[in-house]
Amino acid sequence: MNVPLRQSADKVFTALALLSVVLVAAALVGILLPMMWRGGSAVVFRGTVEFRRMQLEQFNRGDSAAVRAEVEEAAKIRQRAFEILDGFAAGLDTSELETKVKQLHREFGVQIANRDIPQAQATELRKLSKELRDGLLSALEAGSKDQALSHLDEVLSHAGDGRLKGTLASTYFDLARKYHNTLTTVDLNRRGEYAESLKQVMEAMKNLFGPPSGERLPAVTMEQYGATRWDQATQHLDRLLWAETWAGSGEGRTLAKSRVPREEQFAGTELAELFPYVRNNIQAMLRPQWTFYWRYFTDDSMSGHYFGGVGPEVLGTLLVTVLAIAFALPVGVVAAAYLVECARDSLATRVLRMCVNTLAGVPSIVFGLFGLAFFVIYLLPKLGLREGSSILAGALTLALLVLPVIIRASEEAIRTVPRAYKEASMALGASRFRCFVTVTLPAAAPGILTGLILSMSRAAGETAPILFTAAVAMGPVPTSLSQPTRTLSYSSYDMAVGDKMAMLAPHNQFGMVMTLVAIVLLLNIVAIMLRGRMSKKLRGQ
Amino acid sequence: MTQAIHSEKPAAGFTRPLLLSPAQDWGGWLLGEAGRAVLLTITGTSVLAVLLIFVFIIRQAWPFFQSQGLTEALGSTKWYPQAQGQAQFGMLALIFGSLYVTAGALVLAVPIGILTAVVLSDIVPFRVRQAVKPIIEILAAIPSVAYGFFAVLVLAPLMQKHLGLSTGTNALNSAVMLAIMAIPTIVSVAEDSLWAVGRELREASYACGATRAETLLKVVIPAAHNGIIAAVVLGMMRAIGETMLVWMASGNACQIPSPWWDLTQSVRTMTATIAGEMGETPKGSTHYHALFAVGLMLLTFSLVLNLATEYLLHRAKRSSGGHA
Structure with missing residues (x-):
């Protein structure tokens, strides 16, 4: 082959090789960035007044007076929007109006019976009330606008009747006037379309501002508040201002999405006013503010994972991890010490090494199976503990999983302690045990610590071994080690795949995994820095 | 003290053996030996753990092999553990699923991993190498559930949107993610062996x-082939034993894709089957034992691969002589 060809082949090879490094780095950034960014928005975000109200009412946080004032202020501006909506909805929803009219008739009857008036007059009033009711009902049922209007005019002609002054009957006329108003603005033929769209508008309003003040609070915490976050609010606002319709663009073709502004959809009706009003006042209605919600890491979650934080999950992860390390560390360090200091290259060491390697290669799910079969079903019940998954069983399982990591790291650390240290201490007359404890171990401590931190990060992230031994998706905060716990790893899985509610709060979904990844990254960075300092020291700088 | 130094007597302390014989210091000797025995016992924990793992997995899997036989398990693709009265436990599709995504992952991970190792050992200066290594380490440290989370909530919708697939959770998704997870393992082991060539x-x-x-393709890589094969086998072990990611990203449809090369279909692996079904299985049922049988198969796989790597690394160490 000629030289230029060989040289360009060399360059291509180098370029490919560098490209692969770039790919690996890109994979790291591409995976971490969306998770950390979107997860970070669970902690730092623009919280609305609803968020502050929620924090005050659910966690008793914040300046009560200030938040109350803010809520009042916002409610004042919201008031008008709800009025528009209610007015329109009342006119449109004839079935509700019908029940209202019927109820009114009954109540009026009671009122008449309780009033001290002659029998004949009462009968007359009852008759009149019945007449009004029937007039209204037939107006509501009327198919055409003209028919309905004539019925309403008939009802309204009684408005001046002196006998009805100061009684409930005046409400009849209010209803009639309202419906008259609706009829003149609304196209009766499009009533079905309006009703459909109105339902979405009401849904969006509820999502944005929560139930209107004065109404009875829903039982579910999640429904007691409107949009607590500005990003959520803009989404709901979009749904409020735009109607999405799916229209077929032809035979056999997929449906195309089209967006129509609701202002246009409701043009001419009194509801049309609502949309510009909300759009222009949304800031004043929700009062977004940048919020740093650090208590996300300590709060318990509410309504599934809709509100609140990841406190119990963090606690569970720490408990399981620390306990696992506590079990594995002494055993691991002793085993490493034995392998380095005591054992020569005998059969025993070879078997030991092979077992350590085998243990390191066992798939994590098999650890889970073993933990279930041995700790959960066999060992712990024998020791008089409750059968079933528990923090203790999970920690023991994880301890086995990290044991080889600790053994290898400690072995490496002990091996790299300079011989001179050991020889010096022996020469001073120290026994081997004393030499190991007072000289070798302290010198190896940073290396062992690095291994410990890395195995902690491994234990914190593992999910498969604790699936059947320790983890639950929902449950109370554990009060003893024989109870199962929520953990970050398992909850990350559950929120990504299992939990439908979590889909409504993607920031919390990502927040869970962000917390896990942040803990793992933090531990790893500490380990990397520690090792860097150590190697500097070994080089004598 | 000073008197001893200035004395004219021969230094008897230097002529005597440094270690005391058991008879001279029986207390110290006893302590030393007892200490050694205690250390050996504690060290034996890992041996005990390995033994216990085998004993307990085999014990729970045994009833399955007794009642169903190995032929049904390995000869059928029909895994219907919940069928009323007609439960079938054919593990072929599961084994195929595991091998399928692993192979897919290796196709991606091996070239990228080896090239990255080459870059680190031969192309970039030492300082850059020190900067890239932490990237690889962090890639290895990210929990598998986080990879799974990414696969389900970020990668799957992207795939569905841009590749026009009916589902984003499929063999391709899990193969790509598994490749990313296997790369760090491959890189670090391969780099060590390339470094050791000298x-x-x-x-x-x-x-x-x-x-x-x-030089690299014809000399260094052939010289380091044992270590590089070991790296690939270790990467394979990581991929085949991976649970959370494949459970979340592979779609969990118990089937052999047809045509077989269609990576965009859903598959189900052995690990995902255990993870997904153990929670809902009554203890002691055939299904329960069948899942342990699947676990035993996984364990056997990993044991065989482990022995293979040890053999390969041993050979690599020997052939590279003093440089290892």
Whole structure:
């Protein structure tokens, strides 16, 4: 082959090789960035007044007076929007109006019976009330606008009747006037379309501002508040201002999405006013503010994972991890010490090494199976503990999983302690045990610590071994080690795949995994820095 | 003290053996031996753990093999553990699923991993290498559930949107993610073995007029082949034993894709089956034992692969002589 060809082949090879490094780095950034960014928005975000109200009412946080004032202020501006909506909805929803009219008739009857008036007059009033009711009902049922209007005019002609002054009957006329108003603005033929769209508008309003003040609070915490976050609010606002319709663009073709502004959809009706009003006042209605919600890491979650934080999950992860390390560390360090200091290259060491390697290669799910079969079903019940998954069983399982990591790291650390240290201490007359404890171990401590931190990060992230031994998706905060716990790893899985509610709060979904990844990254960075300092020291700088 | 130094007597302490015999210091000797025994016992924990793992997995899997036999398990693709009265436990589709995504992952991970290892050992200066290594380490440290989370909530919708697939959770998704997870393992082991080849071979090759690519492809990589194969096997172990990611990203449809090369179909692996079904299985049922049988198969796989790597790494160490 000629030289230029060989040289360009060399360059291509180098370029490919560098490209692969770039790919690996890109994979790291591409995976971490969306998770950390979107997860970070669970902690730092623009919280609305609803968020502050929620924090005050659910966690008793914040300046009560200030938040109350803010809520009042916002409610004042919201008031008008709800009025528009209610007015329109009342006119449109004839079935509700019908029940209202019927109820009114009954109540009026009671009122008449309780009033001290002659029998004949009462009968007359009852008759009149019945007449009004029937007039209204037939107006509501009327198919055409003209028919309905004539019925309403008939009802309204009684408005001046002196006998009805100061009684409930005046409400009849209010209803009639309202419906008259609706009829003149609304196209009766499009009533079905309006009703459909109105339902979405009401849904969006509820999502944005929560139930209107004065109404009875829903039982579910999640429904007691409107949009607590500005990003959520803009989404709901979009749904409020735009109607999405799916229209077929032809035979056999997929449906195309089209967006129509609701202002246009409701043009001419009194509801049309609502949309510009909300759009222009949304800031004043929700009062977004940048919020740093650090208590996300300590709060318990509410309504599934809709509100609140990841406190119990963090606690569970720490408990399981620390306990696992506590079990594995002494055993691991002793085993490493034995392998380095005591054992020569005998059969025993070879078997030991092979077992350590085998243990390191066992798939994590098999650890889970073993933990279930041995700790959960066999060992712990024998020791008089409750059968079933528990923090203790999970920690023991994880301890086995990290044991080889600790053994290898400690072995490496002990091996790299300079011989001179050991020889010096022996020469001073120290026994081997004393030499190991007072000289070798302290010198190896940073290396062992690095291994410990890395195995902690491994234990914190593992999910498969604790699936059947320790983890639950929902449950109370554990009060003893024989109870199962929520953990970050398992909850990350559950929120990504299992939990439908979590889909409504993607920031919390990502927040869970962000917390896990942040803990793992933090531990790893500490380990990397520690090792860097150590190697500097070994080089004598 | 001073008197001892200035004395004219011969230094008897130096002539005597440094270690005391058991008879001279029986207390110390006893302590030492007892200490050793205690250390050995504690060290034996890992041996005990391995033994217990085998004993307990086999014990729970045994009833399955007794009642169903190995032929049904390995000869059928029909895994219907919940069927009323007609439960079938054919594990072929599961084994195929595991091998399928692992193979897919290796196709991606092996070239990228080896090339990255080559870059670190031969191309970039030491300082850059020190900067890239933490990236690889962090990639290895990210929990598998986080990879799974990414696969389900970020990668799957992207795939569905841009590749026009009916589902984003499929063999391709899990293969790509598994590849990313296997790369760090491959890189670190392969880099070690490339490093161990030593300067002499490289310098001899350059002296003969070879370019860097030729040196690496024809001299260094062949010389390090044992270590590189070990790296690939270790990457394979990581991929085959991975649970959370494949459970979340592979779609969990118990089938052998047809045509077989269609990576965009859903598959189900052995690990995902255990993870997904153990929670809902009554203890002691055939299904329960069948899942342990699947676990035993996984364990056997990993044991065989483990022994293979040890053999390979052992050979690599021997062939590279003093440089390892």
